[in-house]
Amino acid sequence: MPLTQNSIPEPTLRRLPWYLAYVKLLEQRGETHISSTRIAHDIALDASMVAKDLSYINIQGRTRVGYDVCDLIAILESFLGFTRHHRAILFGVGSLGGALLQDSGLKQFGLDIVAAYDIKYELEGMIINNIPIHHIDNFPALQDKMHVPIGVITVPVDKAQNVADLMVENGIKAIWNFTPFRIHVPHDIVVQNTSIYAHLAVMFNRLGQ
């Protein structure tokens, strides 16, 4: 029986890309089959957790042989949404925002940033990595034509909530928030928080520095 998409736990969704990366590596090495037990062993995770995670995707392994490597890759990529194009806009072409515009890896994983917005007039009209930069004042009119579903926030912390509000008012359905500010949005808006600097805090602490 198929599960609704929302029933998949977030930790599972975050681990599935690890399995995908590993299985792609096996494919490069010419391997054709893989068991969940071996995936678990090779990436140092609990075997029952890997088996449980893979039970959410629609693939059948064969006893003693395991999963077909090519099938597993195709199904994982499709399941994770990496094979489709998801249009996005980005707000805040500063240091991190500019960096994300440059990162072609995002497109490979299905995120297609089609426009960027900034408050600085001097950035207007610039093009980074084929992505045009507009002044923020032009957002409502452009969004009214483009109906982009995803917004990426890389503005300074004190502007994060204002930008989130503006996005929601103009029909954005999912927000990828790179600021450490916890934005408030209506319940039907998807928010994914990625504060890379918070990971630094963990590393510094564990390093005892």
Added chain:
Amino acid sequence: MPLTQNSIPEPTLRRLPWYLAYVKLLEQRGETHISSTRIAHDIALDASMVAKDLSYINIQGRTRVGYDVCDLIAILESFLGFTRHHRAILFGVGSLGGALLQDSGLKQFGLDIVAAYDIKYELEGMIINNIPIHHIDNFPALQDKMHVPIGVITVPVDKAQNVADLMVENGIKAIWNFTPFRIHVPHDIVVQNTSIYAHLAVMFNRLGQ
């Protein structure tokens, strides 16, 4: 009684930067005191969790008045290691690696990338954002002089383990791994995994696309 640094749970360490970002915003607005209950309310978290998280840092709030905003900022920044300089090297000056070199936010949060390495000879001698790029072959000799403690991995997935091995052999103590590959390292090496593309998977899934 002071806790040892390793006893602080990782989820707490990841949330403390949220509180810091929020309290800095209050400071900008001229507010002088804040209670953990209000932090919890304003960033939509459970009040007992915020109080528990803040109990790990050495600060005393006053009944009815709460924490002094300036003190809380200073103590959080220091506790999280953001006020110190942590030298790092980066391996893999591709799309994401080049983007991170450009991101001056890392330096503001205490990570000082002092050199970058790549396998491409044509990148050797280039300088990005004041950071010199060397060929990977020069790493052991340079590291022998510089003793940099932190290594950032932004190489392709199939090179992640080799680079991690090379880092560990040359005295790197903490690895910030941006690839979705789960690297194997000795137990005393700190690893922080930041796969931004895994966050995309969660967002796509929740968006139902």
